[in-house]
Structures are given as structure tokens and as C-alpha cells.
Amino acid sequence: MAENLDATDWAILAELQRDGRVALTELGRRVSLSASAATDRLRRLESLGVITGYRADIDLTKVGYPVLAVVRLKYPGSRHEPLHRLLERRQEVLECLRTTGEDCYTLKVAAGSMAHLERLVDELARFGSTTTNVVYSQTLPYRGPGTPPDEGRP
């Protein structure tokens, strides 16, 4: 499962997490490689499934979703399909983590207003009891690790 990445691969991954649209020529320059060598490595990372895609980061406030919240859902039943269908239909649900513990799901949702958030939570509450926390601020932008775990001294 560990795909045996060397330091150059990690440098490429780091660069692409910082600037996912960088030109291949420039990418090679940044990791001290020719453009074609960097491209070979990038294509390999893509075909191995290490890189699963590229996406633009959007300022949710500027597109009309200024309210961010974490909703935890305690779902007593075992039939999860109806919930999953709702989550897929509702684009306001940004992330859905199924976890251990009392609260089976931890969701990150965006809303246009408190009234909007209230409606979303009501809809989710049809499936179980919810706990909602509004987000003041998101300290870190989403990012990923830049080096292997180094389990000897993690």
C-alpha cells in the first residue's frame, strides 16, 4: 500500500498541493528535474492512484455560503442508503466522515444563512439526533502531509 515514494516524488506532491495548476515545465524546474522526467513521475503518481484528482479551492463566503458548521449525527438504524442519498443530493454537505463513537457521522456543511443551516439540520435530524457547532474560523486551509510518516519518531 505504501507506494514507495522517494524524496522527489514528495517534492512533486508538495508542489502540486501548493499549486495544482503549475505547468509541467515549471514543475520540473521546481523539483530540479527536466520537464519530461517530472512529467513521467507525475503520470506515474496519477496512474498509481496516489494523486486522485485536481480541484479549485473556492472561497465559500464569496459565493454566498458564509456559514460553515460541523454537524455530528447519531444514526441508530442500520439502513444507511436513504441518508447517503440525501447527502449526495445536498451539495451543502462538503464532507462526510463515518467514525467510531456515539456519533456515527461527522459532517461539514455550508449554508447561506442561519435559517438555511437550520433547515439543513432539521432535514438531517430526521435520521437521528444531531449535534451542531458553527465554525468561527478555519485556521488551516486544507493540506496534506509533505513527507512520509517516519514512524520511528512520528
Next chain:
Amino acid sequence: MAENLDATDWAILAELQRDGRVALTELGRRVSLSASAATDRLRRLESLGVITGYRADIDLTKVGYPVLAVVRLKYPGSRHEPLHRLLERRQEVLECLRTTGEDCYTLKVAAGSMAHLERLVDELARFGSTTTNVVYSQTLPYRGPGTPPDEGRP
């Protein structure tokens, strides 16, 4: 704050969330616009700050971080700088949301193993009491809304 985006802008945003590395020519084709018109709109969205950046999505399991967890931290003090410094230094912390409620912070962390996660939680517990839930699965890949809030019928 709402930057007055029309349907074409939303189509561009949707396309870039699906494939952030699409060529401008192809982007124009996908939203039924010439390449230069699509480029103009994209640059406008970037300069308005609607698009804040581009990044590659990485399969954390394949790069040696198979364990994902949500850690909530109840932080009694008011001096947050030491905590923030730790969060910045620790690349295992993927996301940091400061929220309402008892648990001031909700963190999403990645680890190479349970032992690694244990160490991370121990480190965080120096700042307050923590609640940790391991993630079974991440149902939705990260995504954003594809249309304006439509608060009339949200």
C-alpha cells in the same frame, strides 16, 4: 460579499472543482464559450478571490497515512498561539476548525498507524481535554456547492 456570479460562472466553478487542471481551451468548450472568454471569466474569479487556489487530491492511504481521525479539543485557556504553532508544525493536522460549543477546536488528522495517532493525541492533550474518533470511511470526496444558495427554498 456575494460577488454576483451568473450561471456561466457557476459552470466554470463546477468544472474546476471536478477537474482543476483542465486546459483553458477545453474549459471554454465545456461551458460553451470561446477559450478567451472562458479565460477572462476565470481570471476575474481568481482576482476577485472567489478561486483561492488549486491543489492536487492525494490518497492518504497510498502515501503511508492510512489512519484518519477527528479530534475535538476543549481548550480552557485564552492564549491560542502555542496551539496554533503546534498545528502549523504538525503536517498530520489536515484541517482545523474553531467552533462554538464545548469543544473549541475540531481537527482532522492523518496518521501512519494507531501508535502514531496516539502520539499526536497525546501531544494535543497537553492543551486540553480531547475527544478522538477514528474515521471508518470518507463517504464524499471534498466538494463544494455548484449553485447559489437559493435562500427562497434552501
Next chain:
DNA sequence: CCGGTCGCCGGGGATCCGCCGGTATATTCC
């Protein structure tokens, strides 16, 4: 030694990007 593999480099044609001018429609101002 020698054939095979691997990673990297460089070239050349096709494609794309960035910039410019031009057009059509709507708005504003005199």
C-alpha cells in the same frame, strides 16, 4: 561481457496560452 531495465534528457511537431484588436449589445450622458 552483455542484454535488459530503469530513470532521465532532449528534440520536434502539435497544441495551448496570453495578448491584442474588433464586433455587437446595452447603458449613460449630453
Next chain:
DNA sequence: GGAATATACCGGCGGATCCCCGGCGACCGG
């Protein structure tokens, strides 16, 4: 009304970039 301005789009051109291919050197294993 009529003209000037603004906005959004298109198309084209030079230069940069991408994609594909062949070649080079290092590193095995026989």
C-alpha cells in the same frame, strides 16, 4: 435622438508549453 462608454464575446497571432519518441548512462543478473 445620437454619440460615447462599458461590457462581454470572438478570432488571430507569436511564443510558450505539452506530448511522444529516440537515445544515453547507470545498474543489475546471467
